[in-house]
Amino acid sequence: MKKGLLIVLSGPSGVGKGTIRELFVHKPELNIAFSISMTTRKKRETEIDGVHYRFVSEETFLEAIANDEFLEYAEFVGHYYGTPLKEVEELREQGKNVLLEIEVQGALQIKEKCPDALMIFVVPPSLEELRRRILNRKSEPESIIAQRLEKAQSEMELTGQYKYVVCNDDPQLAADIISIIIARHMESDIGP
Numbered sequence: 001m002k003k004g005l006l007i008v009l010s011g012p013s014g015v016g017k018g019t020i021r022e023l024f025v026h027k028p029e030l031n032i033a034f035s036i037s038m039t040t041r042k043k044r045e046t047e048i049d050g051v052h053y054r055f056v057s058e059e060t061f062l063e064a065i066a067n068d069e070f071l072e073y074a075e076f077v078g079h080y081y082g083t084p085l086k087e088v089e090e091l092r093e094q095g096k097n098v099l100l101e102i103e104v105q106g107a108l109q110i111k112e113k114c115p116d117a118l119m120i121f122v123v124p125p126s127l128e129e130l131r132r133r134i135l136n137r138k139s140e141p142e143s144i145i146a147q148r149l150e151k152a153q154s155e156m157e158l159t160g161q162y163k164y165v166v167c168n169d170d171p172q173l174a175a176d177i178i179s180i181i182i183a184r185h186m187e188s189d190i191g192p
Contacts (some may be wrong), residue, residue, distance in 0.1 A: 011122035012152030
């Protein structure tokens with residue numbers, strides 16, 4: 001059985017990575033499995049533990065770091081986020097294409113560890129539009145929103161680290177990303 005792809009979907013907070021991820025649920029031909037990240041941040045009202053994230057204590061997270069259990073991990077606005085290595089490898093060995101929806105710091109760790117990862121960066125049409133999207137979530141105080149926007153500006157300077165950069169301003173976006181995934185599959189079928 002052919003090992004599945006590792007697909008990294010990254011971009012600033014609020015750019016719409018979660019919305020894009022949900023579009024793939026209805027595309028069984030892509031054979032996508034979603035890796036569920038672990039985090040120490042509080043669960044939002046609309047989130048379900050074990051579906052959107054695995055919500056854990058900081059102590060549990062730090063223990064996992066000490067045991068080298070993450071493919072990548074990062075601290076962002078006072079909370080830890082990480083991708084469990086064992087789960088990702090098991091899914092890929094089953095032939096599943098594993099989609100990671102992660103921030104830039106973690107994505108760059110993966111690029112270093114897994115040079116074959118399909119790296120896709122999603123950008124907003126503008127920083128003002130990004131601000132509007134974050135404000136519409138109504139889940140964080142203004143001070144955190146300001147931190148997220150400042151971080152977004154620095155993250156967008158790293159788009160050159162990604163093979164593909166896609167702007168989330170068009171309904172065609174999901175089709176573009178699906179085309180990228182299919183093209184990579186075809187490359188791996190005929191490549192070395």
